[in-house]
Amino acid sequence: MQVTYIQAINQAMHEEMARDENVLILGEDVGILGGAFKATEGLLEKFGSERVVDTPIAESLIVGAGVGLAIQGMRAICEMQFIDFISCGFDQIVNMAATLRYRHGGQASCPIVVRGPCGAGVHGGIYHSQNPEAWFFHIPGLKIVAPATAYDAKGLLKAAIRDDDPVIYLEHKFLYRRIKEEIPEGEFIVPIGKAALRKEGRDMTVITYGSPVHAVMKAAKDMASEVDIEVIDLRTLLPLDWKTIRTSVTKTGKALIVHEARRNGGIGGEIAARIAEELFDFLDGPILRVASRDTHNAFATPLEEYIIPNQERITEAIRKLASY
C-alpha cells in the first residue's frame, strides 16, 4: 500500500484507537477540522468527540490533562498544532510527565505521546519551523522519536502510543506529503530505541535522523564513486541507540553527524562527545557536524535555505572527512 508520511501517521492513530479504547487524542482543531495539517482526519467521525477532543488554545492544558488521563490508565495522544508551541506546555512535560513514574516510586506511569509538526523548509518563520529535540534530550524519563520514512512514522507512532512512558514524537512537516512509499498492509511496530542502518559502507559513518536522512542518502548515492558511506538513521533520539553507533564507527573510523536542529547544544554534540570518549582509539579523523546555523529561522526564502543543512553543505563535510 502506497502512503504518504502524514497518511502513515493518520493510520497509526486510527489503528491504535480501534485496538485500544483507552487511547484518546487531545488538541487544537484535531476534531472538526481534522488537524491543521489533516493528521487527525477521520478520527472524530470514527471515534466520536469523547475520544477526539478539540481543546482550547492552551498547550499546558493539553499536556497536563493528558498526564491526568494517563495516571488513570488511559493513553493520551497530545497534539501540538506546531511543535514550536510545545514550549507553552514545557512545564507539564518536563516537571510533570517526565518525573511521574520516578516520583511515585513506580506506582504509576505516564503513557502519553506529545506529537506535532517540527522542522523548517516551508517558510514558516520563527515560530513555525523549530526543532525542539535538544530542549528535551536533557530530561531523564522522556523518550524522543523522529521518523524519516512513512514506515517508521507509522511503526514508531504505534510503539509510542503503547509505551508506558511519555514519548515526544517529532513529525517533520516538510516530509508530510513529499514522502510516499510502499508499506505493509498488516500490523507492524517499529521499536523505540533502535536505529536503522540505511546503507552499509566502509569509509565513514554518517549519523542522522528526520528530514536530512533523505539528503544524506542522496549524497551517499551521488558520491558512491568517491567514498563508501555508512548511513545510520537514528529514528529514536532518546534513548540513543549507542550500540549501533559504536559498531559502525568502530568499523569506519570516521563519524559525521547531520541534523536540522541547530548545532549549538544540539544532539550531535552529545553523540560526538560520546564517540570521542569511548572510541577515540578507532578514529581516523575529527568528528564533524552539519546542522542548522546558530541563529533564528528567517521568513525570507533565501535566508531559510541558507540556514538549514542543504545538499551542498552535507557533500562538503563528507569530502572534508574523507580527506583524512
Added chain:
Amino acid sequence: MAATSPSRVSASDTAGIDVTGAEALDWFKKMSLIRRFEERAEEAYGQGKIGGFLHLYIGEEAVAVGAMAALRPDDDVITHYRDHGYVLARGVEPKRVMAELYGKATGLSKGKGGSMHMADVKRHVWGGYAIVGGHIPLATGLALANQYRKLPHVVACFFGEGATNIGTFFAGLNLAAVWKLALVAIVENNRYGMGTAFERVSAVSDVYKKACAFDIPAEQIDGNDVLAVRDAVHRMVERSRAGGGPQLIEAMTYRFRGHSMGDPQRYRTKEEVEEAKARDPIVRWRRTVLTSGLAAKTDLEKIRDEVEAEVEEAVRFAENSPAPDPSELCSDVLVSE
C-alpha cells in the same frame, strides 16, 4: 468595579455623530487601504510571490482603525499575529509592510519576521506575536515600565478570543489589575480560533464577562462599527490613563476569509459567512458618512483611487526590492563563533 453589561453603540443610531469630516474620510481611507492591501497580498500569495502563512484581516478593519483613532501616537501597541491591519492603521507605509510579506530586505523587519511579526518601534508598535497569548504578559511589562517612569502612555494589547483560555491571559491581566496599570486589552471576537467555534471550548463565551476575574471594567461592542470602536476605546483608554487601571473591550466581528490561506472552512456555513458580510464595516461606514453628509460621494471615490495607487506602489516596491543578504542572519542576534 464589576464588569459592565454590553453597550452596543452603533453609528446608525447615534443621533449626533461625534466625528469630523476629515476623521470620517481618514477612517474610510484606512479601512479601504487595509482591505485592498490584503486583497493584493492574497493575489500575490496565489502567484507564489508570498510564502509561508498569511492570515487576512478582511472584515475586521473597523477594530484596528477605530482603536488607533482613539490612541495617541505614543501610546504603546502590541498585537497578535493577524497584524497587517494594525500597522497600516497606525500609519506605517504600506510598501514596507508589503515588502515584509514578500520577505524582502526593505521590509519592516528586513524580511526576518514576515506576516505575523510586524513591528515598528518608532511608532510604538511592539510587534505581532504568533504564539497565541504570548504577548499579553509583555503588555503588562510595557505598562509597568510606563508606570515606573511616570509616562502618560496607555498600552493597547490586541488579541483574538482564542487567546483568552491560555494561562498568560489570566496571569497578565491579573497583575495589571493588581498594579492598576494603564492597559487596555482589546479582544477581537471573530468567533473562531482557526476551525474551532469559541463556545465549543470556552466555558464563558462572552469574553467581556471574564473581566470579572480581575474586577476590571469591560464592555462588549460592535466591532464592525468603526465609530463605536473609536468611542469605546477612547473611553477605556482615557479612564485607564487617568489611573483607572486595566480595561477590557470585546469587539464583536467576523473574519470574511479563512483562518489562513487554503482553509476550506468546513467548520462554518456559507450562509453564516454571507450574513456576516452583510455587516461589512467598510460598506457600513461608507453609508453612514454619506447619509450623514460628512463627505460627498466624490470624496470617497477619490480616496478609492488613492488607495488603489498606494497599494499598487507597495506591490511594485516589494517586487523590485532585493532579497535580504544571508549576513543578516547573524545580525540582530547573538551568534556564537
